[in-house]
Amino acid sequence: MEKRVRVLVAKPGLDGHDRGAKVVARALRDAGFEVIYTGLRQTPEQIAEAALQEDVNVIALSLLSGAHNHLFPRIVELIRKSGMTDVLMIGGGVIPDSDIPSLKEAGIAEVFTPGTPTTAIIDYINANVK
């Protein structure tokens, strides 16, 4: 049997908005992925550590506080440093369009903004996970 895709849904920073993260986590689980949810207030170090320990294929970051330009690249950096080179990293939340190019440059493969159906996220993971 093929190994199931493992996804870490993570809430970096101090943001408490977890409706989106939980809805996405549920939808991914219903779509057959193995989902680990970190809960709130995770530092980049904690997220990188959890990703390593859980041996995940995908890290899905959710942030609505505006700190994405600081936190997302920091997490990518830590993940790369820990040698997880083939993990797919995606992000979502209230993220202005104008910030997306630089996040992608930093290593976030795709950014999903408000109104995105969960099916679009599922399809994206299926098409891009290594």
Next chain:
Amino acid sequence: MDNENLKSKVAEYTAKVEKASAKFPERKNLEYNRLYTPLDIEGMDYLRDLGLPGTYPFTRGVQPTMYRGRFWTMRMYAGFSTAEESNKRYRYLLESGSTGLSCAFDLPTQIGYDSDDVISEGEVGKVGVAIDSLADMEILFDQIDLGKVSTSMTINAPASVLLAMYIAVAEKNGIGPEKLNGTIQNDILKEYAARGTYIFPPKPSMRLITNIFEYCSKNVPNWNTISISGYHIREAGSTAAQEIAFTIADGIAYCEAAIKAGLDVDDFAGRLSFFWNAHNNVLEEVAKFRASRRVWAKVMKERFGAKNPKSWMLRVHTQTAGSMLTAQQPENNIVRVALQTAAAVMGGTQSLHTNSKDEALALPTEDSVRVALRTQQIVAYESGLADVVDPLAGSYYVEAMTNEIEAEALKYIQKIDDIGGAVVAIEQGYIQREIQESAYKWQKEVENDDRIIVGVNKFQIEEKPVEGLLRVDASVGELQKKKLADLRAKRDNVAVNAALAALESGCSDENVNLMPLIMDAVKTYATLGEICGVMRKVFGEYQAVATL
């Protein structure tokens, strides 16, 4: 027409339309009918169930004259970047006809960290204003007469500290605490359940809250000591009935804690206030507001035996639903906010914040805030909705729905009582799971097109990139760090340390009211992070239950 005749006519009608029936998705939960008739409110007793405005059970409103006396307070939630920037926005809002202030604090402030804490990096000044010490607070309210304006502060875990700073700023300007009007949110239970800015575990958190109740009842008599909030529970995905049920269950827990601490219910209950969400379903929302007043009045009178009519009144601030605004075709949000405003006003709110059209994308610009405020002013002065007290009373639909929401809420409150109260229900994750279920159901409905969101899953267009969004300058963090370094060098650090030591020993003794000690500490310019740090040391930190 006699009832038997009406019954058969209604049955005839129902049979005829049944085939064409496709139930509205949002009605699945409460099973609303298509048509309401006198049959749906059979047994309703006007004086018992509705009463007159300003009388028990306050279904029709807490004041006798409602908006014929004066309009609701138009209170726009604002704050970002530094105290200097936010002070400018507050003065702009007051000049534009806002009648109260509402402060948004950044996440480090809300979670009790200074701007120079490593955990604050990237978050300083983002979702609200950064306040590190009394020095920032003095700038925030510069040239604003705290004796005249009423100020609401969205602050929970460190509410005691921000309130102490506010009192200290007023004192410096010669305004005594007895003259202050305003509100602190101070509602920790919904932080655990839905909003996330908790610091301490439930027990010391409840102590801080009852300390504030007691301190304010003696020293700041016009202050609303808590804003028991359903807003965030609804934003997290709950239904209308769950919003009021979980919030009133939280309210019950606060009352029980205060009574257990030795307070008399009538000494604090009149200063409890509530905070509702105004969603898009206008009539359901109106019914929710009406039902909530009736439920609370009964809880206070019958369960807690409150004698003062003021203790029975559910006074409420409202904010339009941020989660109902779309990033797609953002101009449409102006219309949504207008409908939500209509709901809050017909529901009888005491104050209102209206969201701006760009809030699914970023913090609002000055121009979009003006439109949001004008929306309230148009509803107040032009729409006629504010001309009559509780204009929808007597509508078969609204009365029946008021009854249904009340019944559904009472069922939840009973269930939470059975679990052992709101604190236990939250610790077990029950309330979080109920909210998540509703949020997931909603999302499924949208994705299956059972629920239409205009511009999102129907009537889409090719979107142009939105321009002119507000951006918080990334240098705010550095600026705050520098201000803090200067402050720590300049202040009397011996006095700071003495005040913090006194606070620490107070924290260890449950019989001490911490408010005076916190007042002393803020006056020495001890920082928010230092004060919360002392409390963290003694109280520990809340470990969340991650429910999924």
